[in-house]
Amino acid sequence: MKVYTTDEQELIMEPSVKWAGNPNITVVVKAYGLKATAQVIDLQVFALPRITLKPLVPSFPCFAKILVSLMEKPHVDFGLKLLGADLMAIPGLYGFVQETIKTQVANMYLWPKVLEVQIMDPAKAQNKPVGILCVNVVRAVKLTKKDLLGKSDPYVKLKLTEDKLPSKKTSVKRSNLNPEWNEEFKLVVKDPESQALELTVYDWEQVGKHDRIGMNVIPLKDLTPDETKSVTLNLLKSMDANDPANEKFRGQLTVDVTFKPFKKGDSDVETSDESGVIEKAPDGTPEGGGLLVVIIHEAQDVEGKHHTNPYVRILFKGEERKTKHIKKNRDPRWEQEFEFVCGEPPINEKMQVEVISRPSSLGIHSKSNRHFEFT
Ligand SMILES: [Ca+2]
Numbered sequence: 001m002k003v004y005t006t007d008e009q010e011l012i013m014e015p016s017v018k019w020a021g022n023p024n025i026t027v028v029v030k031a032y033g034l035k036a037t038a039q040v041i042d043l044q045v046f047a048l049p050r051i052t053l054k055p056l057v058p059s060f061p062c063f064a065k066i067l068v069s070l071m072e073k074p075h076v077d078f079g080l081k082l083l084g085a086d087l088m089a090i091p092g093l094y095g096f097v098q099e100t101i102k103t104q105v106a107n108m109y110l111w112p113k114v115l116e117v118q119i120m121d122p123a124k125a126q127n128k129p130v131g132i133l134c135v136n137v138v139r140a141v142k143l144t145k146k147d148l149l150g151k152s153d154p155y156v157k158l159k160l161t162e163d164k165l166p167s168k169k170t171s172v173k174r175s176n177l178n179p180e181w182n183e184e185f186k187l188v189v190k191d192p193e194s195q196a197l198e199l200t201v202y203d204w205e206q207v208g209k210h211d212r213i214g215m216n217v218i219p220l221k222d223l224t225p226d227e228t229k230s231v232t233l234n235l236l237k238s239m240d241a242n243d244p245a246n247e248k249f250r251g252q253l254t255v256d257v258t259f260k261p262f263k264k265g266d267s268d269v270e271t272s273d274e275s276g277v278i279e280k281a282p283d284g285t286p287e288g289g290g291l292l293v294v295i296i297h298e299a300q301d302v303e304g305k306h307h308t309n310p311y312v313r314i315l316f317k318g319e320e321r322k323t324k325h326i327k328k329n330r331d332p333r334w335e336q337e338f339e340f341v342c343g344e345p346p347i348n349e350k351m352q353v354e355v356i357s358r359p360s361s362l363g364i365h366s367k368s369n370r371h372f373e374f375t
Contacts, residue, residue, distance in 0.1 A: 010053060010054030012050060042079045043077070048070065050068070051067070129262070131260050131261035132341060133188075133257060133258070134186055134260060135158060135257050136256040137184075138254040138256060140154060140178065141178050142177065142252065143201065143213055144177075144214070146203035146211045151177045153172050153173065153204035154172070154204070154213060155171060156202075157169050158185055158198070158199055159187075159198050160189065160190075160196070168185045174204075186341040188291060189261075192223075197217060198215065200212060201213040201251070213235060214237065215235060215239070216234065216239075217239060224259075226259070226260055228256050228257070230254065231257060233252065233253050291341055291342065293338070294351070295337050296353075297334065297335060298332060299312075299331070300331050302355060310326055311324060311358070312353060312355055312356070313352075313356055314353055315354075316346075316349070317346070317349060319340060323336045325358065
């Protein structure tokens, strides 16, 4: 068997298949009121399939598609017995059947034609972002009064379901039951079919727990891509449709939402790792921006005697992200992914990457910096 590895995230196998046997295949043929039993005998199959598994993905079963091609016309040979007589002995029939099978099979899957079996959606399998949800939290009206002295101090928390990232928040509007925010947020969408935007309005408190005024959700599958939809939601106590508390009016929230899917190829735009190699955005990357994905793999031979608990700090356009600390390791391996939403291509932007070590006790912090420039 030939096995090829390529740098295209795929595995190619070309096993040579030879199979000969006397299979126990019988079929019952019914025609013109007659019933007969036909039996397939002496089946031989020779084929050279090329089986490609791709793309290889980090989650089980490790590939998203199986592609099958035949590298040459297959050889299929068999006999057919009907009522104990060999049908293939009929003059001309044997050759006709042989040619028909070869041509038919070859027409279907002779390379470069392929039989494609989708095992799982590659975007889902890799859990890659597929677009951005732009949300403008416009206003709320007639909110419930929560404070004993005064009204409510509302703010809105936004998050996408199935997202582990912390929620985004609007500002707090002090003592206001009809607040106007007009604040914009960008959320990274991984699966528009299953994800929903979850909006929860809270009453801010100087001290103690913030009361929930109400909530609602917008399923992303209800949105038309690239089309802004203005939605006014009745605030509910919970998303339980049978909750009698939901009949009480808690106010209404108005938001404008736009789902902007990445064009094909966009999600492959990844920046460099610590090796400092910067890939150019592929042709066709829209001018409108997208998502900058930064993967921190590892560091080697970290210098200094204080490098006992190294972590990486990334600064990009005023946003700060940190990896986890790795204890007592001069060759730390993080393998952590960070996402930055960019309204426009980050041309001429700088990214600062620092490896920092924090001794467990108080002491001098050593640093090594690295800057990236985007072109
Ligand atoms: Ca309050």
